[in-house]
Amino acid sequence: MLKxxxxxxxxxxxxxxxxxxxxxxEALSCILEYRSAAHNxxxxxxxxxxxxxxEARGKYIHKKLSKHLLERQKSLCCYCRDRIFxxxxxxxxHILPIKHYPMFAFDYNNLALACVTCNALKSDNDFYRVKxxxxxxxxxxxxxxxxxxxxxxxxVDFLKLQTNHIYVRVFRFRSSLGERxxxxxxKQVSLFNIKEQANPTVAEAVKKLGEHLDGKPGYESAASTxxxxxxxx
Ligand SMILES: [Zn+2]
Numbered sequence: 508m509l510k511x512x513x514x515x516x517x518x519x520x521x522x523x524x525x526x527x528x529x530x531x532x533e534a535l536s537c538i539l540e541y542r543s544a545a546h547n548x549x550x551x552x553x554x555x556x557x558x559x560x561x562e563a564r565g566k567y568i569h570k571k572l573s574k575h576l577l578e579r580q581k582s583l584c585c586y587c588r589d590r591i592f593x594x595x596x597x598x599x600x601h602i603l604p605i606k607h608y609p610m611f612a613f614d615y616n617n618l619a620l621a622c623v624t625c626n627a628l629k630s631d632n633d634f635y636r637v638k639x640x641x642x643x644x645x646x647x648x649x650x651x652x653x654x655x656x657x658x659x660x661x662x663v664d665f666l667k668l669q670t671n672h673i674y675v676r677v678f679r680f681r682s683s684l685g686e687r688x689x690x691x692x693x694k695q696v697s698l699f700n701i702k703e704q705a706n707p708t709v710a711e712a713v714k715k716l717g718e719h720l721d722g723k724p725g726y727e728s729a730a731s732t733x734x735x736x737x738x739x740x
Pocket of ligand 1: 584585586587588589621622623624625638
């Protein structure tokens with residue numbers, strides 16, 4: 508069970524900011540407390556991360572952790588390698604999502620920083636589908652590229668192309684682990700970028716083509732299809 512939040516929260520928060528040995532002790536005990544709750548507290552464990560984040564000490568640790576992960580990942584998204592900035596365009600990512608694996612919500616190896624696009628696209632999707640986890644979080648259980656356990660460059664290559672008007676990213680796998688990440692997630696990232704940025708350009712081109720064909724004998728059907736298409740891109 509979670510311990511109730513300290514009644515002397517103000518003095519507790521003060522100790523967190525004092526950067527003394529006490530701060531480290533309190534921060535550690537906070538993480539251990541939540542980690543233990545995540546492992547042992549049976550339904551409901553839902554919302555445990557939000558509860559942690561809402562606590563003053565949890566919020567502080569969250570901020571510190573975010574900075575630490577940013578350095579660990581050299582300011583690159585754990586999945587797509589896009590550039591991320593502290594507190595700007597990234598979120599702490601639960602590699603095994605809390606929805607399916609609440610017991611690993613506070614496991615160091617299950618935490619990474621993902622760009623907002625990856626974080627939103629992945630959401631609660633469980634593309635790892637790990638079996639026989641039973642409390643042990645080990646590298647050999649993952650057959651899809653894991654941001655902490657595997658070396659990205661050995662499994663995925665990517666190419667970015669940016670001009671004044673477009674931003675395209677293409678991912679190519681180098682291994683079966685990389686292939687799983689590409690098919691489960693990175694393919695969606697590429698499509699998202701194309702749809703997001705190509706929409707106004709493509710829609711405008713389709714609309715113009717529709718207008719050009721409008722009223723021309725034999726092109727009635729094509730013109731109306733193009734108009735409908737432009738409205739729905
Ligand atoms: Zn990303």
